[in-house]
Amino acid sequence: xxxxxxxxxxxxxxxxxxxxxxxxxxxxxxxxxxxxxxxxxxxxxxxxxxxxxxxxxxxxxxxxxxxxxxxxxxxxxxxxxxxxxxxxxxxxxxxxxxxxxxxxxxxxxxxxxxxxxxxxxxxxxxxxxxxxxxxxxxxxxxxxxxxxxxxxxxxxxxxxxxxxxxxxxxxxxxxxxxxxxxxxxxxxxxxxxxxxxxxxxxxxxxxxxxxxxxxxxxxxxxxxxxxxxxxxxxxxxxxxxxxxxxxxxxxxxxxxxxxxxxxxxxxxxxxxxxxxxxxxxxxxxxxxxxxxxxxxxxxxxxxxxxxxxxxxxxxxxxxxxxxxxxxxxxxxxxxxxxxxxxxxxxxxxxxxxxxxxxxxxxxxxxxxx
Numbered sequence: 527x528x529x530x531x532x533x534x535x536x537x538x539x540x541x542x543x544x545x546x547x548x549x550x551x552x553x554x555x556x557x558x559x560x561x562x563x564x565x566x567x568x569x570x571x572x573x574x575x576x577x578x579x580x581x582x583x584x585x586x587x588x589x590x591x592x593x594x595x596x597x598x599x600x601x602x603x604x605x606x607x608x609x610x611x612x613x614x615x616x617x618x619x620x621x622x623x624x625x626x627x628x629x630x631x632x633x634x635x636x637x638x639x640x641x642x643x644x645x646x647x648x649x650x651x652x653x654x655x656x657x658x659x660x661x662x663x664x665x666x667x668x669x670x671x672x673x674x675x676x677x678x679x680x681x682x683x684x685x686x687x688x689x690x691x692x693x694x695x696x697x698x699x700x701x702x703x704x705x706x707x708x709x710x711x712x713x714x715x716x717x718x719x720x721x722x723x724x725x726x727x728x729x730x731x732x733x734x735x736x737x738x739x740x741x742x743x744x745x746x747x748x749x750x751x752x753x754x755x756x757x758x759x760x761x762x763x764x765x766x767x768x769x770x771x772x773x774x775x776x777x778x779x780x781x782x783x784x785x786x787x788x789x790x791x792x793x794x795x796x797x798x799x800x801x802x803x804x805x806x807x808x809x810x811x812x813x814x815x816x817x818x819x820x821x822x823x824x825x826x827x828x829x830x831x832x833x834x835x836x837x838x839x840x841x842x843x844x845x846x847x848x849x850x851x852x853x854x855x856x857x858x859x860x861x862x863x864x865x866x867x868x869x870x871x872x873x874x875x876x877x878x879x880x881x882x883x884x885x886x887x888x889x890x891x892x893x894x895x
Contacts, residue, residue: 534749536748539824539827546778554705556690558688560687564646566685575630597651604650605657605658606659609661611642612660614679620687621633631725655669702725718758718781719753722782729796730789733791734757740807743803743807746811746818746819748825761781762777763806767834768788769787770835802841805838806841809841813854826870828879831883832883859890860890865886866883869883869886
């Protein structure tokens, strides 16, 4: 039976990635722009400004799974923000990323923009949005209930925006990733994959999301990760399977580069990715089961990537694996290899350890029938 989404989240041993620092040299353009509130809301409605909302299903390019994990502002805070604009008071600015497509991704300011959009739409968190925690003149009023003068003042209030565009390198959004790591003011220290799914949104993210619901994978990994660690493990597998010759530390930059390279499935198709992932998860689940990713107690990210890459290599080179007992024995022998265990438990992003664990796992399963 597949792991339940509301079960206790699996801990993941991934010692290096979150603390890694990406060395960077970038050419970045930034400039300020003042937008009237009604213009900002119209741009949100038309998806010209994309307000990422974590947890939504990505259906198309403009529907982004993204930066902030959820809408977290309490109603009093949202009400006071709207009231400040109604009173003509200055409010904090927002940060936008200008994409090559011309769309603007919200880098910082999601809570403010979501509150604004909700007030104009008249619905917030599935409830009618009328102001409550404000002075009496505004209390109980929806946007459409405002006096003409008050509505005009709100419409014409200014939201200051800092717009960022990465000029070099042109092939990815690596500088924006670094900026977001340092800028994030949402009150939650975001995990690397939570940032990636917004920066590199597109068809590849949709495929990763689909693969993450595979039944065998869910049995192997466990409960769905609210911080997208399960999706990141799938990304690691695919990156090392298809892009390993491009590996250089740090790990997070390698994964960023692969996501950018295959953002629109220009390197590997959905059918190819689905086929190799499904066959790999199926044989590991059948031969080893849940313990496959847990050499000690928690899911070990380095074991996940090396085991899955080794199995995928074997399937690609010699066809189906039918001897599950032999496969399980080779897995147990691999976990007794001191050199392999050192490479999956210490400095797991170091290039030498990445090469060692991939080689050791590949050798362990190369001859299995």
